[in-house]
Amino acid sequence: MPVLTEVRRYLQGKISLFSGVDFNVDLENGLNGTCDFILTRSSEQFFITKPVVTIIEAKRENIPSGLGQCIATMIAAQRFNEQEGEPIDTLYGAVTTGTDWKFLKLIQKMAYIDSSNYFISEVDKILGILVSTLQPELSPVR
Helix, strand or coil, X not given: CXXXXXXXXXXXXXXXXXXXXXXXXXHHHCECCEXXXXXXXXXXXXXXXCCEEEEEECHHHCHHHHHHHHHHHHHHHHHHHHHCCCCEXXXXXXXXXXXXXXXXXXECCEEEECCCCEEHHHHHHHHHHHHHHCCCCCCECC
């Protein structure tokens, strides 16, 4: 996905981008499966490391149908970060068709869905939002 590749380039390779990888965090609670895209705040692209941002590709160009899956992967990312010893207060996710984007955030156990839709014609806004989710200023909960 070119937008995600551009985020990695903009951040000078200080993040990793994974696509189509298994993200099995909690099998007992159904938090497992293949993620469309995962961004991590690590330059090493060998395996998924904490913290994690998840991106879901909307099926059949239908963003609302991907919202539940995105929230589930954000909960999985929350658990993953906790298991890795770096709990994050706010986690981010996105659902996209590639041209339309919808952003979400998870604060503890409450999911919030941005009321705005972002279109590829607003690529600077999309890149800005994605970059801001990966900035080191997102400090871990202590």
